[in-house]
Amino acid sequence: GAGVSQSPSNKVTEKGKDVELRCDPISGHTALYWYRQSLGQGLEFLIYFQGNSAPDKSGLPSDRFSAERTGGSVSTLTIQRTQQEDSAVYLCASGGPRTDTQYFGPGTRLTVL
Amino acid sequence: QKEVEQDPGPLSVPEGAIVSLNCTYSNSAFQYFMWYRQYSRKGPELLMYTYSSGNKEDGRFTAQVDKSSKYISLFIRDSQPSDSATYLCAMSKRGSGGGADGLTFGKGTHLIIQP
Secondary structure (H helix, E strand, O other): OOOOEEEOOEEEEOOOOOEEEEEEOOOOOOEEEEEEEEOOOEEEEEEEEEOOOOOOOOOOOOOOEEEEEOOOOOEEEEEOOOOHHHOEEEEEEEEOOOOOOOEEOOOEEEEEO | OOOEEOOOOOEEEEOOOOEEEEEEEOOOOOOEEEEEEEOOOOOOEEEEEEEOOEEEEEOOEEEEEEOOOOEEEEEEOOOOHHHOEEEEEEEEOOOOOOHHHOOEEOOOEEEEEEO
């Protein structure tokens, strides 16, 4: 594909439910990033994947958040037992190997009722 | 104090004006400085990237970094209504991607160019 794609584009869920957000990076990109953009808070870095290496999970806001990347390509961000404060736009970006620059997807807008 | 401070605006200017956007930061370890533009309901797109101090020009856009003052700026000349968007500054210690630390963003300035 031409760019980073994310699905779903919008997700409305009830408090306490689990959600999965998907990111398809640009083909050939080895680096993959997840960010959260909350109203009035700017972008908050969550986690980084480089190829198939295990990520540093210290940036995830709580143990309800987890992320994985299969085969060094597609990534899934999972939020368990969602809370209203999880409502935000979740952005994925990919980059490399020839450029360090991050290219962002359109984001998934998550609303927790 | 947040690591990166950016006035959220909105900043409203007439078409054709020169726009000045800026950010201040507190972490002297930042070496890589970026400006992203974000349209409503879209992901951020990279506009300018500067390493360390100095100026960089690309068309109507000029980025300036003053590490001694911990201050970065983006200037837009001959502003157009299509420049109306949110402008985010971002910085890192480890390259324009940020590596394992990711990028540290300002909150963004909402810019409106009046026709």
